Amino acid sequence: xxxxxxxxxxxxxxxxxxxAVSPKKKKFAIILYVVCSLIxxxxxxxxxxxxxxxxIIDGVTTALTATIVIWxxxxxxxxxxxxxxxxxxxxxxxxxxxxxxxxxEDNVIINNLTTSAKIELEYDSFIRLGETSNMYVxxxxxxxxxxxxxxxxxxxEINSFKDFIKEKCKNIKW
Numbered sequence: 001x002x003x004x005x006x007x008x009x010x011x012x013x014x015x016x017x018x019x020a021v022s023p024k025k026k027k028f029a030i031i032l033y034v035v036c037s038l039i040x041x042x043x044x045x046x047x048x049x050x051x052x053x054x055x056i057i058d059g060v061t062t063a064l065t066a067t068i069v070i071w072x073x074x075x076x077x078x079x080x081x082x083x084x085x086x087x088x089x090x091x092x093x094x095x096x097x098x099x100x101x102x103x104x105e106d107n108v109i110i111n112n113l114t115t116s117a118k119i120e121l122e123y124d125s126f127i128r129l130g131e132t133s134n135m136y137v138x139x140x141x142x143x144x145x146x147x148x149x150x151x152x153x154x155x156x157e158i159n160s161f162k163d164f165i166k167e168k169c170k171n172i173k174w
Contacts, residue, residue: 002103002161004152005113009096012135012147013084019130019137020080021073024173029069036066091115101148103164108138108146121146123168136161138169 006012021029043059046052088097092114100111108121121140128139138146153161165172 001105001164002101002148002153002157004101004148006099006101006135006147006149006152007096008084008088008099008147010085010088013081013088015132016084016130016135016137016147017077017081018132019139020077022128026073029073033066033069036062036069040064040066099147101146103161103168110146124171126165126169127171127173129165129169129172138165138172 040059040061040063043055043062045059047055047057047059089095091097091112096114098113100113102109102111107123110119110121112118121144125140125142125144126138126146127141130137130139134150136148136150138148140146148161150158
């Protein structure tokens with residue numbers, strides 16, 4: 001059905017790090033940040049009005065918690081980037097990996113052309129599809145990633161690829 005070749009290197013991993021945290025988790029973190037910030041600031045103001053240091057301390061603690069929540073998103077992205085770059089460096093002397101991905105009727109076949117490794121994944125194992133300007137990334141529940149370079153697909157194939165993934169991957173949340 002579809003066959004693509006993708007080169008993974010430090011540059012592509014840096015591009016893909018924005019996909020490390022799912023949109024749902026980002027929204028949750030932002031909402032939590034806003035709520036904690038508002039509660040923290042309200043507690044600080046209330047503590048100042050009532051001259052109560054324990055309320056002020058609670059407010060500062062809550063506001064700091066909000067900051068930690070947002071920091072965690074950036075931390076996860078950084079860990080994603082470092083882990084994947086380290087994996088590439090361990091596998092390849094050229095600091096890049098060439099991957100051939102074949103989407104057939106039954107499953108996805110991933111051939112690591114650099115190491116001659118091969119893996120087959122069922123479509124039901126995918127839970128999320130991420131997209132950047134140059135790549136698609138399919139994520140499994142066990143944090144495996146399948147990379148699809150958009151430059152291997154023409155405009156018509158890109159649209160039919162998305163439709164194909166929607167049809168085959170029933171567990172992906174759109």
